[in-house]
Amino acid sequence: MRKVFASTAGLTDRPTHYCPGCTHGIIHRMVGEVIEDLGIRERTVGIAPVGCSVLAYEYFNCDMFEASHGRAPAVATGAKRARPDIIVFSYQGDGDLASIGMGEIIHTANRGEKVTVIFVNNAIYGMTGGQLAPTTMPGQYSTTTPRGRDVRDCGYPVKMAEIIAQLTTPAFVARGSTHTPREIIATKALIKKAFEYQVAGTCFSLVEVLSICPTNWGLSVRESEKWLEREMLPYYPLGVKKRPEDFAEVSADAKH
Amino acid sequence: MAKVLMKGNEAIGEAAIRAGCVHFFGYPITPQSEVPEYLAKRLPEVGGKFVQAESEVAASNMIYGAAGVGVRVLTTSSSPGISLMSEALSYIAACELPVVVVNVMRSGPGLGGILPAQSDYLHATKGTAHGDFKMIVLAPASVQEAVNLVILAFELAEKYLNPVMVIGDGMIGQMMEPVEFPVEGVGKPLDPGNWALTGCKGRGKRIINSLYLDPEICYRHNLKLTAKYEEIRKAEQRFDTYNTDGPYDLLVTAFGMTSRIARTAIDELAQEGQRVALFRPITLNPFPYEALRAAASKAKRVLDLEMNMGQMLQDVRMALGPDAAIDFFGTAGGVVPSPDQCREKMLESISKTGSRPKAKGARRNP
Numbered sequence: 001m002r003k004v005f006a007s008t009a010g011l012t013d014r015p016t017h018y019c020p021g022c023t024h025g026i027i028h029r030m031v032g033e034v035i036e037d038l039g040i041r042e043r044t045v046g047i048a049p050v051g052c053s054v055l056a057y058e059y060f061n062c063d064m065f066e067a068s069h070g071r072a073p074a075v076a077t078g079a080k081r082a083r084p085d086i087i088v089f090s091y092q093g094d095g096d097l098a099s100i101g102m103g104e105i106i107h108t109a110n111r112g113e114k115v116t117v118i119f120v121n122n123a124i125y126g127m128t129g130g131q132l133a134p135t136t137m138p139g140q141y142s143t144t145t146p147r148g149r150d151v152r153d154c155g156y157p158v159k160m161a162e163i164i165a166q167l168t169t170p171a172f173v174a175r176g177s178t179h180t181p182r183e184i185i186a187t188k189a190l191i192k193k194a195f196e197y198q199v200a201g202t203c204f205s206l207v208e209v210l211s212i213c214p215t216n217w218g219l220s221v222r223e224s225e226k227w228l229e230r231e232m233l234p235y236y237p238l239g240v241k242k243r244p245e246d247f248a249e250v251s252a253d254a255k256h
Numbered sequence: 257m258a259k260v261l262m263k264g265n266e267a268i269g270e271a272a273i274r275a276g277c278v279h280f281f282g283y284p285i286t287p288q289s290e291v292p293e294y295l296a297k298r299l300p301e302v303g304g305k306f307v308q309a310e311s312e313v314a315a316s317n318m319i320y321g322a323a324g325v326g327v328r329v330l331t332t333s334s335s336p337g338i339s340l341m342s343e344a345l346s347y348i349a350a351c352e353l354p355v356v357v358v359n360v361m362r363s364g365p366g367l368g369g370i371l372p373a374q375s376d377y378l379h380a381t382k383g384t385a386h387g388d389f390k391m392i393v394l395a396p397a398s399v400q401e402a403v404n405l406v407i408l409a410f411e412l413a414e415k416y417l418n419p420v421m422v423i424g425d426g427m428i429g430q431m432m433e434p435v436e437f438p439v440e441g442v443g444k445p446l447d448p449g450n451w452a453l454t455g456c457k458g459r460g461k462r463i464i465n466s467l468y469l470d471p472e473i474c475y476r477h478n479l480k481l482t483a484k485y486e487e488i489r490k491a492e493q494r495f496d497t498y499n500t501d502g503p504y505d506l507l508v509t510a511f512g513m514t515s516r517i518a519r520t521a522i523d524e525l526a527q528e529g530q531r532v533a534l535f536r537p538i539t540l541n542p543f544p545y546e547a548l549r550a551a552a553s554k555a556k557r558v559l560d561l562e563m564n565m566g567q568m569l570q571d572v573r574m575a576l577g578p579d580a581a582i583d584f585f586g587t588a589g590g591v592v593p594s595p596d597q598c599r600e601k602m603l604e605s606i607s608k609t610g611s612r613p614k615a616k617g618a619r620r621n622p
Contacts (some may be wrong), residue, residue: 012461042457045325057463063453065324066465068347071317074309078321078329079453081305082279086325086455104317107310 010035012061021214021221023178024052024120028059030188031091031118034195035062044087045079047072049096052126056091070101073108076115087198089116095125098134098158105164109204112169116194117204119160122211123232130216134158137231141218157235161208165241168250170203173242177210179225183238190240203244210236259434264399264424265290267435268332268358269298271406274437276445277328277356278304281318283311283337286370287426288360291332312337316344316357323353324464326452328410332358334426335376336367342385345419349389349481350466354413354446356406357391358422360429363590371590372426374512377567380423381541388478390485392420392492393540395511399433405538407438414446416488423540425563427513427592489542498522498534500551505611506532506602507555509548509572511540514561514593521598529613532602540568545575556609557581559602564588581608 007013010032018024035041041062048056050069057064067075072090080088097105097119105117124142125131131144135157139148149157165173172194176187187209194205210232212224219227262270269291272280278299282292292308299306309315315331322329333341338359348355359380363373380393392412396402402424409420448454453462468474498519500507510518515536522532535551537544552558558580560569565586572582585601587593 043455045453045455047321054467057465061461063456063461064463064465065321065453066463066467067320068317068343071313071320071344074314074317075321075324077307077309077314078281078318078323079325080321081281081307081318082322082327082329083325083454086453103310104314107314111307 008032008036010041010061011059014058016059017055018052019215021212021224022052023122023211026178026184027118027120027209027211028056030184030191031089032060033188034192037192038195038199040087040195040199043085044089047075047088047090049090049092051093051096053091053093053120054127070096070099071104072096073101073104073113073115073117077108077111077113080113080115084114087116087195089118089195091118092120093126094119094121094123094133094135098160105160106167109164109171109206110167110169112171112204114198114201115204116198117206118191119206119208120211121160121208121236122213123157124213124216126213126216135160137235140231159236161206161241164206170244170247171242172197172203172205172244174240175208175210175236175238177228177233177238179210179212179228197244208236259436261432262399262435263290263430263432264402265360265429266294267399267403268406268422268429269294270437271403272330272356272410273298273302273304274439275328275407275410277330277410278302279322279327279329280304280331281307281309281315281322281329282331283309283315283333285312285334285337287362287372287429288332288334288358290429291358312340313343316341319355320344320348320351320353323348323355324351324453326446326448326454328354328446330356330358332360334360334362335364335373338376338379342379345391346385346387346389347466348419349391350387351464352417352451353419353464354410354417355419356409356413356422357419358406358424361423361425363588369590370426372513372592373563373588373590374425374514375564375567375588376423377540377562377564378570380421381543389481390541392416392418392488392542394420394422395538395540396422396424396428397512397515397536399428399431400435402428403435403437412492416484417451418484418488423512425513492539493542493544493547494538495544495547496536496538497551498536499526500533500535500554502531504531504533504554505556505609506606507552507558508532508534508561508602509558509568510534510561511537511568514563517593517595518561518598520595521602524595524599525602530602530606532606537568543571543575545571548572548575552576552580556611557583557605559583559585559605561593561598561601562586563592583608
């Protein structure tokens, strides 16, 4: 019998703990496949965050750190500077990266650390039980915005890919999504590109991946996919936000 | 090797290089900023890496990352910055990684001031951050000793796979003294052993982690750490004494620069026939309780001198018990006690013992 689909060497065989319908599993799979495709598994070090994907260190089949909440990009900086020959990636959610870890991600990107960040944006805190995230949509219900996100109190959702993309430092920054098979295929190509830039030693790379959270959104998987498409896509447009090739040398070299 | 005149902070940076540490992640804060300044210049010369982090929070997580991939790594800061690094130190201790952290203490609480203090004693030795963990804490009393202890700190960090803090007050960082360095590279390259994340080629994957959701496993992890701390307690106590050979009425306890000031006062009092000795812990953790008890057993009274409001005093009391006659004099806020002030406090303590000064050179009756 011909095998037409197999597990990827980039992931372990452990069953994940994610809720039914969660897209973390799909995003893990994409990252795992890219690691396998590029043949970098034996020289890759991953960094798990705090949040739903806190146990990612059990699932990726490579050396793994577990970082404190939001600090994965700093851990990545230390690891990559100490051993430039290894491939370093962090896998972070929206609370981890865009709230408590805002400082670390901005400065890691701005220093141009040659690391890859997979940023999963599902517009909610999952593990702690559905609280407001920096990326929660205006009007969206969460357990700490029981009347919906009031932008007069909470401001507007943070667009991380666009924020990182506007830094002067060369980088590869893109946003993909998981709400259709077509977008999943496109997102895997973005993740592959992100790792390729690191393998080539070119630049910092970040892929924001829009993800669904049926459990905390209180919707079925199908409804969640539709909600993402209807509510999130117009606010978080997909595509490549920045390429290192577009970088024009800045003629700023202040001398004393 | 010839002695060189060097500022403490710069000597600390050079000591790390001599110990074979060529990775530094840090953030400027007075009065330790000369360490990153010095290393920003020196590390590229020796093939090392210097990164100015965006915060102490980031710097401490960078050393977690660097230690985790198996390189010798240093960070330095001063009191408020050390508070910010504390969270990462808990993770580093939990993950059993070797790092060296230098705290050039300034006054507190809050933003405090930029002048010397010793008010992070309890933070360093008892309650650095959440969870049951301990650092090894080394307190130098001179620039030369700071150099020696930074080198020792790397040895101990790697021997026990544990964070080690070298804790000095702002004076140690800012003053210049002649120092002698060991030849470059006294530290053998760090052996990444069976724990460092170097890529899983030819072996199974490794995980550096401090999350144990199963309470029994987390409990066992705590027991393992506690057994290590007990091993450290037995093997690594260090202290120094002064004037303890002959008889003495008063024993002064002090650490770091305060002990230097105390010695000046002790020497002055010796001229007047007063018999005062000094006990100086070098390892603030593990604290040399038994050695202090032995030294104090020859004295009628103990005077604890610190640049804080009585932090090591808790350990002195723990060593000597509730019935011991212990006086305390502390300054804070960046106020450094003068030898005269210390002398006055010593005389006050001596007066409570009922001892009279002996003529200089006089022998005690058998």
